[in-house]
Every structure is written in structure tokens, then in C-alpha cells.
Amino acid sequence: MASEQGMSGIDVKAITSDLNGKLPLWIDKVYQFDSRTLAIRLNGENKARNQLIVEAGRRAHLVRSLPEPPKNPPQFAMLLRKYISGGKVLAIRQHGLERILIFDIGKGNLVYHLIIELFDEGNIILADESNLIVKPLRHHRFRDREVVPGVAYTLGTTDPTASLENIAAVLAADDRDIVRCLAIGCMLGGMYAEYICTKAGYEKTHPAASADPARIFSAIQDLFLRVVQSPTPVIARKHCEPIDLWDGNGVTAYPTFSEALEAFYPLTKAEKKSSARPKIPKEDRIRHHQEAAIKKFDNTIRNNEEIVGAIYENYQFITSLITSLDTASRQLSWQEIEKHLKNAKSADAKMIVAFHPGEAAVEVDIGKRVKIYVHEGLEQNAGRYHDLIKKFKKKKAGALVAMKTVQVKKTVRKRDFIPMKKLWYHRFRWFITSDGVVVLGGRDASQNEELVKKYMAGGDLFVHADVHGASVVIVKGKTERMDEVAQFAASYSGAWRSGHASADIYSALPTQVSKTPESGEFVSRGSFIVRGERTYYKNVPLLVGIGLMLEPNAAMIGGPPSAIKGRTAAYIELQPGQFEPNDVAKKALRILKSKIPEDDVKSLKGILNTEGVAGFVPPGGSDIVGHHEG
Structure with a gap:
């Protein structure tokens, strides 16, 4: 979960997934606002424009608008423009669960790596195809690590959450309780460590060495799946999280994790000076995002209600479809069923617009595109959409309660300062x-x-x-x-x-x-x-x-x-x-x-x-x- 100090490894995983969903991307321009804050304009297909802000050691996420760039760009920004502007983003990845975000960028016949470090004081490093450092934002020379031009950039050890074998090794070697092993040894942090304990059915004080690695690994994979495939971004108390672990209680929901992070983090010094981003009070920004979230919830509820209505209006067709495909799937493979139906000329067959063999489901066009699971009855299929309606109505209710609790504060001169991390x-x-x-x-x-x-x-x-x-x-x-x-x-x-x-x-x-x-x-x-x-x-x-x-x-x-x-x-x-x-x-x-x-x-x-x-x-x-x- 993101705090005022910076983003966690789970947060970086969520942002990495969000950015990958926007590929292909091309590097437009790079801007530098101060000694640790940069921004990158990322152009997508169909003239899509994305704006990434990076605060070394703290955060990296998309924003709606960027501060006014300095008239004379600093040397590091000019160097990045020289090497990567116009380049195509080949991949965006995270190293294990560490707070390291890596852009692989192809330009001509060369490949560069733009490495964003969000731990400790942070850094932004340009490396070549062989991982030799071209130039870092900050030079560092320590006993076991050098971040200077011409030196190979090295990444950390194996990700403890990457496999069942890795988890088993971490648990077996740890003499602490399970929650501390997960929080520290697996880099999950306290809140997510407690979530994993609950999902795996362990008390927090259970010895790590005697826990079942398979149960722990399964719970971790479930967490990662939620973060990557079903994010529900919220601001909860003094944290910003990619998934809602609070069941909508006392949280403010956002459509995307980047929007939540943009609302959560205070304006940088450059953003405060910028005329491109109006000085809107934090309470007003939160209310704006709450209203946008409620509007999105209303649209989702309305869409699912229309789907339920379409299912019942086409009762005979849906029932017949379920019966025939359920029977066929017990005799034929889904590839054979798909081939047969695509060649069929009946009106009913043409209403099937997509196949999902892994889920034993098809997508039909009955005025609305509806996914039908062929091993479930009509009522069960409609029930899936009823459950979504209930879920989003609950989210809407939580957002409405949160809106009522937002206090309009008097304008004060007090500023928020970020303490230097202890090194x-x-x-x-x-x-x-x-x-x-x-x-x-x-x-x-x-x-x-x-x-x-x-x-x-x-x-x-x-x-x-x-x-x-x-x-x-x-x-x-x-x-x-x-x-x-x-x-x-x-x-x-x-x-x-x-x-x-x-x-x-x-x-x-x-x-x-x-x-x-x-x-x-x-x-x-x-x-x-x-x-x-x-x-x-x-x-x-x-x-x-x-x-x-x-x-x-x-x-x-x-x-x-x-x-x-x-x-x-x-x-x-x-x-x-x-x-x-x-x-x-x-x-x-x-x-x-x-x-x-x-x-x-x-x-x-x-x-x-x-x-x-x-x-x-x-x-x-x-x-x-x-x-x-x-």
C-alpha cells in the first residue's frame, strides 16, 4: 500500500500491469522539474497520450496533466531525450516484488533500459542493452554497489514469491512467526501479510517454518491476481491501495490506481508553481474523484441490469443454447464446437460472437454482449450479474457515505514536508x-x-x-x-x-x-x-x-x-x-x-x-x- 513515504512492491506491480495494458507506447519527451522529479510523455495508438510522473524513491504513475516544464531543461532530461525520445517501449516490467520499474526501449537497432528505483533515496538510471549504466540521475559509490556511468547495473536476489519452491525455502529458513516472515522476508508489508495469513487460514503468530508452503503460495497468487486483473483502487485512512481490503468501509474508491495515487500524493513543488494544473484544494479533488467513481458505479449497475433484462427477454434462446452446448461439450472438444458453429448458417449460431473454452462459456449478442456459462442454468447465469449489481451498489453506498464524511478544512499555511529517509x-x-x-x-x-x-x-x-x-x-x-x-x-x-x-x-x-x-x-x-x-x-x-x-x-x-x-x-x-x-x-x-x-x-x-x-x-x-x- 502506498504511504506518504512512497509506493510498495505491490503498488509497483499494480502500476506495471496498468501500464502494460496501454502498450504499444512510444517515448515522446522527457521533462525534469527538480532534483528527483521527472515526467515522460508516452504516445499510444489512435493518438492516445499518457503522462507518467516519476518521483525517485517515492512514486511513479500516470497523471492527467503535467506541471509547466522549465524553459531550460536540465542536463539529465536532455540526455534522456537524446537516447530514448522516439523509441518504442518494448516491455514494462518489475524486478520480482522490489520497488524497481524497468522500461525496455527500442530505438533503431539499439535497446535501452530505463530503470526507476523507488526505494530509499531512489534513482532513475539509463542503461544500455548489456545493462551497462549510461547515466544515472544520481551517482552513488558504496561498498557493495556502484551506480556510476560505465558500471554494470545489477539487480537483487531471486524473488521469494516467484514459485512454490522459493516460498518453501523462505518459510523453512525463517524462525519468526508467519506474519513477520511474509511482511519482511517476502517483502509484502504488514497489511498484505495479514491478508495472506487470513486467506491461508493461519493465525499471525503461527511459526513460519511449520506453515504449508502450498497454502501460502496459493494465497499470494490470489492476491497478485486481484491486484493485476481485478483492481479496486481506494484511498483508505492514510494509505492508497490497488485493491479494497476494507469492503468499502471508510474508503474512497477510484476508477484507476493512477487516479487514486494522483489524488493521494500532494502536489510537488513544480506542480504547485504550474499554471497547467490548477490549485484545487485536496477536499475538492477527493470529492471530484468520488463523484467520478459514483458515476462509473451507476453505469456499471445500469449495464448489468440491462444484461439481466436481456437474458430474461431471450429466455427460450438462452435455455436452448445452454442445453445444446452443455450436451455437445460432453461429446466434442470446444475447438470442434467452435468450428461447427462458425460454419453454421442459422440465426441462433450467428448470435454467438466469442468462445471462452477455458471457462466453458460463450459470448452472445442479444442486444447486449452477454457471457453465458453452458454448465449453469439460466437463473445461475443471471445470478452472476445480480451479484455484480449488488457489489457495485455496495461500493456506491460506501462512496456516498465517504462523501458525507469529507470535512471542508479552513485554509491554513501549514505545509506538508516529507522527512528524509534514514540511510x-x-x-x-x-x-x-x-x-x-x-x-x-x-x-x-x-x-x-x-x-x-x-x-x-x-x-x-x-x-x-x-x-x-x-x-x-x-x-x-x-x-x-x-x-x-x-x-x-x-x-x-x-x-x-x-x-x-x-x-x-x-x-x-x-x-x-x-x-x-x-x-x-x-x-x-x-x-x-x-x-x-x-x-x-x-x-x-x-x-x-x-x-x-x-x-x-x-x-x-x-x-x-x-x-x-x-x-x-x-x-x-x-x-x-x-x-x-x-x-x-x-x-x-x-x-x-x-x-x-x-x-x-x-x-x-x-x-x-x-x-x-x-x-x-x-x-x-x-x-x-x-x-x-x-
Whole structure:
């Protein structure tokens, strides 16, 4: 189920199915609105136009209209236009149940893969036919994964839900209860895991290892079938779901999952500025979709009522058809029956317009196209349509109740901010350079050891202040802003605690760093021996910036002022001084709050706090020497 944080694997499965239903498609233009939001115009047959919006790490779905594109397209959008505009979409697929959507695009004699990652911070990656990365939206270099040009893009492990054997292996190896095994081990999430338990007839606390894999696999396949073939999109509470698991109680129904997601997710910054999409209050948008859903329900109810009427009006023909085909099917194959009836010249035979051998059914034209199941009587056939009428009347009633409960809220200035997702490296000291490279630093001797032994890779750079007692700093990739890296290393070193204004810094390659001492030497925990030539940066000034970032996600960030000032709504600057870290954090917090609208401060209560600021204050005394609005 989709949340404010982003879409789940089940949601991606639903959108993949929806998009596949619109094939064939051709790539028209690609637009980029900000650092994580793109849109693609997809042209279909008969001049059909579809508009896909993609927010890396969060969502990907069709929308009715796109924001006004920037006059000067960013480089990544221009690169995608160069490679894939005019290309034909050959396939749209999901990798297992992961939050990864892949477009296979043919252009000329070449095939490209446009990979949309909707997990963690997300990414959008263009790869060639061999899966070598041409260009990603964001460059990443981690210990076990690189997302940079020229490197092969690798996908994850086998899908645990793909087969009965896979499910059996997952269950047998899990010592948790069945609901947690399904939610985490099978990537289904809590709500769908509970649904599977109910369908398979297990209590949530039943041990996973003793569950019957066949029952679990059957329930999962039933869920996937509903998502792909019979979606019933709804917004329920604080989630958006491709199928209604609430029986219409307290939910708002939508004709398509994309329409539900469009109503559910708040407007992006670019959409708010766009004149192409009017600023309609959320309550009005929900009511509009509710009215559209009710209209669709009314049409479905009316159509099925007309079908029931047509069945009874043609009572003799339907009864005769059922009797004759039921008898024939016990002696002949459906292929033989179809061949015989297509060659028949009787008026009754010509009323049969389609055959469905797998369902033992035919479709007849009696003023309405009606599917008749030949092993069931007339009343049973009519009953199928009566059941549909009841189902949609119930949905309509639920939608009418939901419309009455929509509260018209007063207009307030409060904005919805999306908190930054917690990433693995946030427990270290960290910042991102002006050119987008992650830089990490150890908070203590233990983290220094961990960074070098576990996270330092061949393409990284080892950086250290030339003083006793300093953070080990690892640059995760190549950067043109070594001035920022050096300032970071200098500021989180013993030089700050000693009250110095500057410090000397050096860098070395990973191959030069060792824990092996010479004879008679001792290397303490958190310390390392660096052999060979080093690159020095002399008299680097000690200065730290701490600020509040609001877009694309809300978070406290820190680092050299030059690295954060373009990303923050407000920031302060620190130099070595006389005030204790906690006192500095409290004072800095008051300053930052004073520069943010009061309503926004309330919305940022979980982010804009003393703890969030204190995490970036260097150990030792500090003075606030400046404060600025971004």
C-alpha cells in the first residue's frame, strides 16, 4: 500500500500491469522539474497520450496533466531525450516484488533500459542493452554497489514469491512467526501479510517454518491476481491501495490506481508553481474523484441490469443454447464446437460472437454482449450479474457515505514536508559535497575502524587531519570540491577542541592505509599507518555550517557552509569558541526557528529539534559566527 513515504512492491506491480495494458507506447519527451522529479510523455495508438510522473524513491504513475516544464531543461532530461525520445517501449516490467520499474526501449537497432528505483533515496538510471549504466540521475559509490556511468547495473536476489519452491525455502529458513516472515522476508508489508495469513487460514503468530508452503503460495497468487486483473483502487485512512481490503468501509474508491495515487500524493513543488494544473484544494479533488467513481458505479449497475433484462427477454434462446452446448461439450472438444458453429448458417449460431473454452462459456449478442456459462442454468447465469449489481451498489453506498464524511478544512499555511529517509551512513558524521559526493567521518575510534575496514573501497579517498585525535574521513567517489572535504576533516578533529583557527590535512589512497605496524611500533584502535606520498592541504580554516533542508526532503544537514547553503532554507556557522556543544545546539535551534514561518515550525517538530542540531556540532567549545537564510 502506498504511504506518504512512497509506493510498495505491490503498488509497483499494480502500476506495471496498468501500464502494460496501454502498450504499444512510444517515448515522446522527457521533462525534469527538480532534483528527483521527472515526467515522460508516452504516445499510444489512435493518438492516445499518457503522462507518467516519476518521483525517485517515492512514486511513479500516470497523471492527467503535467506541471509547466522549465524553459531550460536540465542536463539529465536532455540526455534522456537524446537516447530514448522516439523509441518504442518494448516491455514494462518489475524486478520480482522490489520497488524497481524497468522500461525496455527500442530505438533503431539499439535497446535501452530505463530503470526507476523507488526505494530509499531512489534513482532513475539509463542503461544500455548489456545493462551497462549510461547515466544515472544520481551517482552513488558504496561498498557493495556502484551506480556510476560505465558500471554494470545489477539487480537483487531471486524473488521469494516467484514459485512454490522459493516460498518453501523462505518459510523453512525463517524462525519468526508467519506474519513477520511474509511482511519482511517476502517483502509484502504488514497489511498484505495479514491478508495472506487470513486467506491461508493461519493465525499471525503461527511459526513460519511449520506453515504449508502450498497454502501460502496459493494465497499470494490470489492476491497478485486481484491486484493485476481485478483492481479496486481506494484511498483508505492514510494509505492508497490497488485493491479494497476494507469492503468499502471508510474508503474512497477510484476508477484507476493512477487516479487514486494522483489524488493521494500532494502536489510537488513544480506542480504547485504550474499554471497547467490548477490549485484545487485536496477536499475538492477527493470529492471530484468520488463523484467520478459514483458515476462509473451507476453505469456499471445500469449495464448489468440491462444484461439481466436481456437474458430474461431471450429466455427460450438462452435455455436452448445452454442445453445444446452443455450436451455437445460432453461429446466434442470446444475447438470442434467452435468450428461447427462458425460454419453454421442459422440465426441462433450467428448470435454467438466469442468462445471462452477455458471457462466453458460463450459470448452472445442479444442486444447486449452477454457471457453465458453452458454448465449453469439460466437463473445461475443471471445470478452472476445480480451479484455484480449488488457489489457495485455496495461500493456506491460506501462512496456516498465517504462523501458525507469529507470535512471542508479552513485554509491554513501549514505545509506538508516529507522527512528524509534514514540511510545507513547517517550514524556516522556525513555531508554531501557541492558536486554530489557522499563524505563520511568517524565519530569515535570504533567508527574510524569500521569506516576503513568495512566501507572504504578502491575508488575512495582516505582523508585525515595532521593532528592527534581526528575523524577518519572517507570520500565515496571522485569530487572536484576537495576544499570542502578538507574543511570537514579539519573541523571534526582535535584542532577544534584545542581552539585552533586552522589545521593541515592530507589525503591518501586506500592502498596506502594499513593497520600493520613496523617492528617495535604500536597502532591503537581507531588509528592507522599511512605509507607513501600524501597530498597535503595547508592551513585549512575550521568552519562548520548547520542548516534546515526542506526540499526534496526535510532534514537537518551539516558540513562546510559552501556545501549546505544552496540546499537549506536557513543555516548557522560555527567556529571554535567557548560554549559547550549542547548550549550551542540550543542557541542555534532558536535562531533557525526564527527564520522559518511559525506554521512550518510546527510541521517540522520531529526534525527541527536540539538533538538534530547537536549531531553536527563538533566536540569542544564553539561560537556561532553567522546565520543566514538560504
